[in-house]
Amino acid sequence: MSEREKIAGRLKEARVLSGLSQAQAATKMGLQRPAITEIEAANRKVSAEELLQFADLYKVNTSWLLGEEVLDGDETEEFQFAARELSKLKPEDIKKVFDILKILPK
Amino acid sequence: MSEREKIAGRLKEARVLSGLSQAQAATKMGLQRPAITEIEAANRKVSAEELLQFADLYKVNTSWLLGEEVLDGDETEEFQFAARELSKLKPEDIKKVFDILKILPK
DNA sequence: AGAAGTGGTAAGAAAATATTACCATGCAAA
C-alpha cells in the first residue's frame, strides 16, 4: 500500500467522521468536488498546504494524516516531561545527555 | 507570508543544516535539481508524500516543516530545541532519556 | 586563467489538475 493510498484513506476517514459530504469539504477547501473524490481515491496528490487545511477542517493532526506514529498518552507525558527538563540545560549539556544515550545498551 | 513560503524556508533551512547541496538532495529525493530550487523558492508545491521524504532525508519533523507548533504549552526556545532533539529519537530512547532525567537532582 | 561546484532561471515537452457534465446508487416523501 502506497503512502498516497494511506493518506487518502485517512483523509476519507477523517471527512466522514467529521460529518461532511465531499461537496461540503470541497467548498470549505476551495476545491471542486471531483478533487475530493480523486484525492480520496488516491488519484490526486495532496499538497503540503492542503494537508494543513484538511487537518484544520477535519480537526485531526497532520501527523496522523501522514500516517506517522502518534505517541499515546503515556508517551506524550514522558516526552513533554523530558523536553521540559532538558530545556533547563544548556544546549551543550543536552548534547551530552544524547551522547550518554548512544552509549547505553540497546 | 504564505504557508508555502514558510514551508519553503524551512525546507531550505533543514537541507542546509543537514549539509546537503540541492543536487544531493534532488538525487536522494528522486527529483531533478531545479525542482529543489523551485521548491525552496516557493514556486513549486510540495506533495504530502514528498513532505514525508524530506522529513526523513533532513531528519526533521513533518510538523516542524509545516510550521506547526511542536508542542502546545511551553514556548521557550530551549524547550523547542530540546523537543526537536527528542523528537528525532525512537519512543524507547525517549523513555531512556526520561529515566535519566528522573534520577537527576532537581 | 581554468576547472569544478553551487544555485538560479528559461523554454518547450510532458504530466497533473480543473472544469463541466453525465451517470448510478440510495433514500425518503408523495
Added chain:
DNA sequence: TTTGCATGGTAATATTTTCTTACCACTTCT
C-alpha cells in the same frame, strides 16, 4: 411505485503545473 434529491464516481478536454534540458553567474579551489 415513482418522483425528487443527495451523494459519490468518472469521462473529456481545457488549463496549469511540473519536468527536462540547457545555459548563466558566482564562488572556490589549483
